[in-house]
Amino acid sequence: MELTKNIFFNTDKLVENSKIKISYIGKLFQDSSNEVFIHYGFGSNWDNVTDIKMEKTELGFQAEINLLEGETFNFCFRNENENWDNNDGKNYIFPLEKIQNELLVLEDEPVSLGSAKKLRRSYLWSKKVRLAVYKIITYLPKLISGNYKRKVTDNSND
Numbered sequence: 001m002e003l004t005k006n007i008f009f010n011t012d013k014l015v016e017n018s019k020i021k022i023s024y025i026g027k028l029f030q031d032s033s034n035e036v037f038i039h040y041g042f043g044s045n046w047d048n049v050t051d052i053k054m055e056k057t058e059l060g061f062q063a064e065i066n067l068l069e070g071e072t073f074n075f076c077f078r079n080e081n082e083n084w085d086n087n088d089g090k091n092y093i094f095p096l097e098k099i100q101n102e103l104l105v106l107e108d109e110p111v112s113l114g115s116a117k118k119l120r121r122s123y124l125w126s127k128k129v130r131l132a133v134y135k136i137i138t139y140l141p142k143l144i145s146g147n148y149k150r151k152v153t154d155n156s157n158d
Contacts, residue, residue, distance in 0.1 A: 007092065008060075016069045016096045024077060025060035026085050033079035036061040042070030042096070070096055 006026035014020065028036050034056070041049040048068050054061035054077075067073060074093045076086035086092075 014067060014073055014094055014096050015099060016067050017099055019064060019066050021062060021064050023060045023062045028077055028079045028085050029060050035080040037078050038063055038075055039078060040075035042068050043072060046074055067096060072096060
């Protein structure tokens with residue numbers, strides 16, 4: 001997932017209480033810094049502030065981070081010379097999503113057959129809805145523009 005042009009995550013969503021990998025190719029990488037640290041915290045008060053040294057690779061500086069609970073994931077970068085990339089003083093701030101507890105199965109709780117059927121039924125409906133949306137997006141413009149042609153089968157056996 002690309003959140004800005006110089007910061008990448010290995011996931012589509014930032015979910016609290018999960019582990020992510022962040023890659024940075026911003027100005028500190030482009031200026032050939034030898035060491036880059038990510039300085040991060042959570043929520044509007046920057047709770048649980050942590051600094052981690054990032055690993056330098058050919059693809060940029062990378063680090064694995066455990067996302068804690070909070071409304072937002074806030075971070076900035078600094079190099080060994082105390083030069084900062086803090087998004088022009090605004091820091092990099094992205095919302096964190098909550099864990100969807102209704103899809104979690106706890107080991108101590110037995111899974112009832114009824115809940116499994118409900119989950120399967122909702123999964124099937126979501127697939128049907130996605131298929132319907134795909135068909136509408138694909139075929140509706142063709143129908144409206146008149147560019148929709150049926151395939152004609154050749155029934156002649158000459």
